[in-house]
Amino acid sequence: MELAAFRALEPLCWRAPSAHNTQPWRLDHQNGVVRVGWEQAYTLPAADPSGRDLRLSLGAFVETCLVVAADAGLRLEFVADHCAEDRRVGWLRASPHRYDTPFGAAQVRARRTHRGRFSAGPDAEVTAAVDAIARSSGGTVRTVPDAALLARLLRIADRQVYADPAVVGELRSWLRLTPAHPDYRADGLTDRCLGLSRGEATVLRTALAAYPVLRRVGLPRLLAAASGNPLALGGAVIVLVGPPGSDDATQVEFGRVLARTWLTLHTAGLAAHPLSQLIDSPATRAALGSLLGVAPERLLHAARVGRPVSPAEPSARRIGGTGSNGPGRSGRLDGK
Ligand SMILES: Cc1cc2nc3c(=O)[nH]c(=O)nc-3n(C[C@H](O)[C@H](O)[C@H](O)COP(=O)(O)O)c2cc1C
Structure with missing residues (x-):
């Protein structure tokens, strides 16, 4: 009964955040339980070879x-039951109790990633609230104290992203830089969500198309420089730190922590702008770890957070939401 009713709510669950907005999750109703798994076609083998962001995204979906x-x-x-071979993180099932959460559908619907200007960072109360969420699962949330070092690390991490043809190719396949893109309303990162003007989007599209030819003559550095310095747009950078010795299941659990953190920020009128490249690049991850006095492998996610000056564009979804192509659309799986 509960699970049958849940089916109708699934399009709203799709509002969960995911890296590159690939929406990697998959729900299968079977014999009174719902298997929560993922689709290989929606993973990011180049940008996320360890699967950390995949598991954080799946955890965020579970919480949603x-x-x-x-x-x-x-x-x-x-019920957590991680099995990589079966591409499964666990099961949703009927319970004697309603899940205890301060959040609701309205916040799930309205929350969004914000890559624009922030007028202020989180105050001490919000910072303590998100830290308490992480602590309840054995982790912590730390604020990065050194803005100048952070800006340097971000430049290094951006250069590393653009120096890798596989990562750039994968990013390009998830960019939706013109409304004419066939998946503009389905998934990926649109020009609007990235805050690009039409001209900027055209320049980026042209540069990425030329990447294979111009890679060896400095294009990666140019692209990294063109990403600008998001830290100049205000806010503070916080890092989600997991417990020592985290395994894959712990990372899924911390995806749930991440979703609770973002919903807490949203409820306080704040938003997050993830900067995953700081964690993806081994060099910047190590530097960040030593700055915070934490083993680098415990760093799970980094984001600039603050109070947005203006609203962000809603991101696309394959099912539900505005301009949806309707449930069951799965063109990407059929070999786009
Ligand atoms: C684990 C994870 C990592 C992410 N990393 C980045 C990132 O490095 N840069 C960025 O701009 N957005 C990042 N995002 C935000 C996603 O792009 C965003 O959630 C997605 O496009 C959907 O948009 P929404 O959050 O507004 O619903 C990340 C999201 C998740 C869940």
């Missing part, structure tokens, strides 16, 4: 499912 179900009065729980 529980929040959406609880808001509708459904009693669901998640």
Whole structure:
């Protein structure tokens, strides 16, 4: 009964955040439980070879499912059961109790990543609240104290991203820089979400198309420089730190922590702009770890957070939301 009713809510669950907006999750209803898994076609083998962002995204999706179900009065729980071979993180099943959460469908619908200007960073109360969320799962949230070092690290990380043809090719395949793109309303990163003007989007499209030819004559550095310095747009950078010895299941659990963190920020009128490249690049991850006095492998996610000056554009989804192509659309899986 609970699971049958949950089916109708699934399009809203799709509002969960995911790296490059690939929406990698997959729900399968089977014999009174719902298997939560992922689609290989929506993973990022070049940008996310360890699968860390995949597992964080899946955890964020699980948390979103529980929040959406609880808001509708459904009693669901998640049973973690990570199995990489089966591409599964666990099961949703009926529970005697409604999931206890301060968040609801309205926040899931309205929350969004914000890559624009912030008028202020989080105050001490919000910082303490998100740290308390991470601590309840054995982690912590730390604010990065040294802005000048952070700006240098970001430049290094951006250069590393653009120096790798596989990472650039993968990013390009998820960019939607013109509304004429066939998947503009389905997934990926649109020009609008990235805050690009039409001219900037055209320049980026042209530069990325020329990448294979111009890679050896300095284009990667130019692209990295063109990314600018998001830290100049205000806010503070926070880092989600997991417990020592985290395994894959812990990273899924911290995806749930990440979703709770972002919903907490949203409720306080704030937003997050993830800077995953700081964690992806081994050099900047190590530098960040030593700055925070934390083993680098415990760093799970970094984001600039603050109070947006203006609203952000809503991102696309394959099902539900505005301009959806409707449930069951799976062109990408059929070999785009
Ligand atoms: C684990 C994870 C890593 C992410 N990394 C980045 C990032 O490095 N840079 C960025 O601009 N957005 C990043 N994002 C934000 C996604 O691009 C965003 O969630 C997605 O496009 C959907 O948009 P929404 O959050 O507004 O719904 C990340 C999101 C997740 C869940």
